[in-house]
Amino acid sequence: MNQHPDISPARLPELLRRMPKAELHIHIEGSLEPELIFELAQRNGVKLAYPGVEALRRAYAFTNLQSFLDIYYAGASVLLKEQDFYDMAWAYFERAAADHVVHAELFFDPQTHTARGVAMRTVIDGLHRACEDARARLGVDGSLILCFLRHLSEAEAFATLEEAMPFRDKFIGVGLDSSEVGHPPEKFAGVFERCRELGLHLVAHAGEEGPPAYVWTALDTLHVERIDHGVQSVKDPALMKRLAKDRIPLTVCPLSNLKLCVFPKLEDHNLKQLLDAGIVATVNSDDPAYFGGYMNDNFLQTFAATGMDARHAYQLAANSFEASFVDEAMKKKWRAQLDEVFASFE
Numbered sequence: 336m337n338q339h340p341d342i343s344p345a346r347l348p349e350l351l352r353r354m355p356k357a358e359l360h361i362h363i364e365g366s367l368e369p370e371l372i373f374e375l376a377q378r379n380g381v382k383l384a385y386p387g388v389e390a391l392r393r394a395y396a397f398t399n400l401q402s403f404l405d406i407y408y409a410g411a412s413v414l415l416k417e418q419d420f421y422d423m424a425w426a427y428f429e430r431a432a433a434d435h436v437v438h439a440e441l442f443f444d445p446q447t448h449t450a451r452g453v454a455m456r457t458v459i460d461g462l463h464r465a466c467e468d469a470r471a472r473l474g475v476d477g478s479l480i481l482c483f484l485r486h487l488s489e490a491e492a493f494a495t496l497e498e499a500m501p502f503r504d505k506f507i508g509v510g511l512d513s514s515e516v517g518h519p520p521e522k523f524a525g526v527f528e529r530c531r532e533l534g535l536h537l538v539a540h541a542g543e544e545g546p547p548a549y550v551w552t553a554l555d556t557l558h559v560e561r562i563d564h565g566v567q568s569v570k571d572p573a574l575m576k577r578l579a580k581d582r583i584p585l586t587v588c589p590l591s592n593l594k595l596c597v598f599p600k601l602e603d604h605n606l607k608q609l610l611d612a613g614i615v616a617t618v619n620s621d622d623p624a625y626f627g628g629y630m631n632d633n634f635l636q637t638f639a640a641t642g643m644d645a646r647h648a649y650q651l652a653a654n655s656f657e658a659s660f661v662d663e664a665m666k667k668k669w670r671a672q673l674d675e676v677f678a679s680f681e
């Protein structure tokens with residue numbers, strides 16, 4: 336296995352496109368393209384606040400996380416039927432396959448839908464059916480992670496978990512998303528403890544806009560296995576050491592961070608710094624329909640802006656497999672595919 340191939344910078348874009356990779360931080364509702372939003376709105380008779388696709392796209396000028404979330408929840412309002420959830424996830428899987436994503440762990444926000452009267456079964460069945468078809472027809476392995484909305488109460492998270500329990504075999508874990516600042520991980524200590532007892536995988540958004548303290552409590556109070564975003568961790572050297580020592584993966588989303596003004600320019604992004612500190616960082620798209628790109632857009636633009644090389648590319652792909660919630664045999668298979676692609680570029 337050659338982890339440090341001598342590959343010329345000119346061939347780096349093609350290598351980034353072709354290498355197999357896992358996506359571990361994608362909100363499936365954030366993959367809803369404006370065209371599909373309008374198609375579903377028409378199909379379901381939902382009235383939107385924008386006259387058309389272009390007007391909606393023009394509204395995608397965000398200043399921070401909250402300015403995005405307001406539009407993201409409005410976009411999700413067109414999802415009503417099982418087929419809508421299926422169509423959304425299927426469109427994502429087709430794009431993922433084109434980017435050589437071999438495995439994806441999809442976040443979904445049930446509370447966004449159940450609050451509008453959509454049944455939990457409708458949401459989970461539609462998404463799960465798309466995962467099954469993606470495996471069979473595209474060769475993309477997919478699984479679901481249920482996210483609690485952190486701007487809501489812990490009692491509401493408990494009620495959501497209860498509602499989802501009849502479908503326990505259709506999701507592999509739980510996460511925590513939505514407005515971060517003012518809603519620290521410890522607000523959800525009880526429900527995460529219950530999810531841990533249930534044998535669910537645990538992740539949480541922390542250190543996207545919020546302070547390193549939120550990353551610490553996600554680790555030590557919620558006992559999460561991965562941190563989503565986590566880019567603010569560089570402000571705390573002790574935290575950086577902890578993440579590296581315990582090999583806690585960070586699911587980093589460079590174009591999201593750019594669009595939500597977490598970094599002023601992609602050139603300022605700290606992904607290379609995280610990797611060079613020995614942290615198991617990965618690249619992900621977060622909400623690709625809103626942030627200007629899917630997996631390969633994130634890889635290509637970030638590499639062009641930050642001067643990372645083929646060694647970083649290999650590390651990021653290998654990290655995505657290490658950080659995924661699959662068995663060792665699957666990880667081994669994907670690492671072998673990764674080595675094969677790198678070997679073909681030497």
Ligand code: HPA
Nearest residue numbers: 362512513514540621622
């Ligand atoms: O980037 C995000 N952060 C927090 N919540 C979210 N929900 C969708 N995307 C995001």
Ligand SMILES: [Zn+2]
Nearest residue numbers: 362512563621
């Ligand atoms: Zn996210």
